[in-house]
Amino acid sequence: MVSGDQPRSAAPAAPDDGLNRADIPLVKTWLHNRSSHTVRAYRADVAEFARFVAKPMADVVLEDLQAWHDSMSDASDSTRRRKLSAVKSLLTYGHKLDFLPHDAGMAFRLERGRDSLNERILTRPQVLAMIAGEADPRRHGLLALLYGTGVRLSEACTLRWRDMTRRQSGGIATVFGKGGKTRHVQVAASLWKELVALRVDDGPDAPVVPGHDGGPLHIRAAHRVVKRAAKRAGLAPDASAHWLRHAFASHQLDAGQNVHWVQAQLGHSSLATTTRYSHASADTVGADLLA
Structure with a gap:
């Protein structure tokens, strides 16, 4: 089971609603x-x-x-x-698959939109204001994890302690991410300490960021945590967890981190995706953005 941060009053719509x-x-x-x-x-x-x-x-x-x-x-x-x-x-x-007699979408051309990534990259003070404004330790830990590692919201919600490996300085999170790819994400020492303090039990399947009942945090509840933090910090209404991922990439590169390290941390298949954020000078260790 997964848990949210507040009770749900009604069951969600069936996933196939509307489909023939x-x-x-x-x-x-x-x-x-x-x-x-x-x-x-x-x-x-x-x-x-x-x-x-x-x-x-x-x-x-x-x-x-x-x-x-x-x-x-x-x-x-x-x-x-x-x-x-x-x-x-x-x-x-x-x-x-010959399930459909024709491909009606083949002739529909999607226009490429302008690159508005810069509009979705928060400044470091903005991100830190989001995190500092959250008093609840679990929710604070979620925000810190998203920004401190650049993991996606769904990846943060599915992390278990069996995926976490302690290192001399912080640790490593083994993340099963988009496209069925596994990557190893560096966790800074200050973030590791915060996450350990949230641990609800010693079992390997304990969630790294637990819900209100100690079970895994539901992605919808996690989304609400981010939205409320952004609102408290006075950010744009469309600010989301992915904006924290953008901020992680941009701020690491601005801090002089190696672009290949950032690429590996985020799990980007193409280096071009990573270099959209900035140009970086060579370095081998990720900055502790939360320190």
């Missing part, structure tokens, strides 16, 4: 063996599209995608691209 019954097997095979976070996000996007068109995927045509795109005029460019990319991926997959 004939499309459920296709969606399940398309999402097979993806991370739980990816499954939730992609399924929600596809279900939203299915509710909009109110027809099976086999009957979807280009005009349906165009109409859905136009209906999302109030959404950000990145949100529209994400949702349309998910649906296009499903349609292509279904056509390749």
